[in-house]
Amino acid sequence: MKHLKHTFLVGILTILGLAANAQFNIHGTITGADGKMIYLFDDEDNYADDSVFIKNNQFNFTIKKPNKERVYALILGENQYPMLLIPGSDPALTFTATEAEFPIxxxxxxxxxxxxxxxxxxxxxxxxxxxxxxxxxxxxxxSADESGKEAFREKARVFSQDVASTGKAFIKQHPKAIASVWMLLNELRNRLEPDDFMATFYSLDKSVQDSRYGQMAKNYIAQLQGNALNVTAPDFTQDDVKGKPVKLSQFRGKYVLVDFWASWCGPCRQENPNVVKAYEKYKNKNFTILGVSLDQDKNRWIGAIRQDGLNWTQVSDLQGWNNEVARQYGINSIPANFLVSPDGKIIARNLRGAQLEKALESLIK
Incomplete structure (x- = not known):
């Protein structure tokens, strides 16, 4: 993956390709910058899309407007901090600034x-x-000043906390802004605990969550969820075999094994007797299973449930590998599962065979 070199503070942004249609005009007046070069970057690569010398303190760029929100950057001369902008439905952006205060x-x-x-x-x-x-x-x-280094570490810790608190306050006030998810990716990603990152992201408006930058955040969350323990399992809703919506959160208060499988998956079907055994042993001891099927054929899905005796709640959107919950949790192979505690934390992953019973035995007294 490539990165935009000139992010606002310390972050870097994963990139995608450009799709464009109408034109968008950028006109600026920067007092004191006459004769300096100004550069226009998109987030596709590290190369300027365009550049021009500022004449009479003014410049102009014309770009093809992207189909979806996309962040561009204006770099003034050697100033490493860009002015960030997002072409929208409006035909132009016009601003005035001074060289000393740019990019503000x-x-x-x-x-x-x-x-x-x-x-x-x-x-x-x-x-x-x-x-x-x-x-x-x-x-x-x-390098030999240990007390000086310790004092600096404390300053750095306080600084990081201030960045996080400032960023989260902005995001709370601007849930519909692309700037919020950009900030989350670039400024806060390495400063927030996984649960805090996920909660902050899911507080954003759905339009921002579904943006290209929101998808980058979702990919990061999937990576977190693919490895992390003791993080909150994000809630989801999917229909059961009768078409009734089922939420993970409705099982709060119990140990829940979220089990990803499919009727066409041989290893899944081979593992099912072990899962059935654990379910029968602990189903009356504050434990249940929520099956998530990556099937596409409803009849085969229901037939496998009956044949294997999977007498617990089963859900699916019948989208195969595009199952929304599987994508949400970064599932790229099955069988796969994770064990959720009564307070909603993921406490174990991919328990197979006797491992599942052993884990439940240690948890359920």
């Missing part, structure tokens, strides 16, 4: 998404300055 604009006429991005940049400007000062301070600490 004095005035900005544009869509709400770019306005929110500018608000984010203004909010983080003091943190950028603090980061620069911390870098200078770190370079001056003698």
């Amino acid at each position: 604009a004095q005035s900005l006429t544009t869509n709400e998404q770019t306005q929110a991005m500018q608000t984010y940049q203004k909010l983080f400007r003091p943190l950028v300055n603090r980061a620069l000062n911390l870098n200078i301070e770190a370079a001056r600490i003698d």
